[in-house]
Amino acid sequence: MLDPDYGPRLFALAARHPVWIIDSATNRPAIEAVWTQRRQERVERELNVVRAIDGLSPAEHVVALLRSVDAAHGPAVQDPPFRLLRVEGATLDDSLNAALLARGASSTERIDGGFSAHFDRG
Incomplete structure (x- = not known):
């Protein structure tokens, strides 16, 4: 959040x-x-x-936090791993969407106040 x-x-x-x-x-x-x-x-x-962090956009915060979420709940540490990331307080723009897809999201969806990203992980 x-x-x-x-x-x-x-x-x-x-x-x-x-x-x-x-x-x-x-x-x-x-x-x-x-x-x-x-x-x-x-x-x-x-x-x-x-x-x-001053100077980071909400999108940059999301990308940084995704690394932490993945380290705590990703496939290397949890079975089953997390499959849904829900974010409120950041807008899903083209740049953030591309960053999420590059980090394994299979789809994204705008929701009220933010977005969700779905990850297919087996």
């Missing part, structure tokens, strides 16, 4: 999926609350916080 205003919507998403979320004043209270809840419930699902 690259949306700096994702905030309370994080609870529902983090209950079902590993999440990488951009750190921001709006997102930080939800991040802290999810971490606290997970410690209390001893839940192992991932919630990774990333910082925005």
Whole structure:
């Protein structure tokens, strides 16, 4: 999630999926609350916080984060590997679409607030 205003919507998403979320004043209270809840419930699902890097576009952040997601949930470490990448807070333009396809996405789709990329991995 690259949306700096994702905030309370994080609870529902983090209950079902590993999440990488951009750190921001709006997102930080939800991040802290999810971490606290997970410690209390001893839940192992991932919630990774990333910082925005000045000078990088949202598309460049997506490409950089894809390397981290692949390292944590790709075919080299997980069976089955992740097959869907959902991003909110970045626009799927031609350049980002080409970068995703070059990194193994089989298709991409614009969704409200962002896009999804599908990976055929067996």
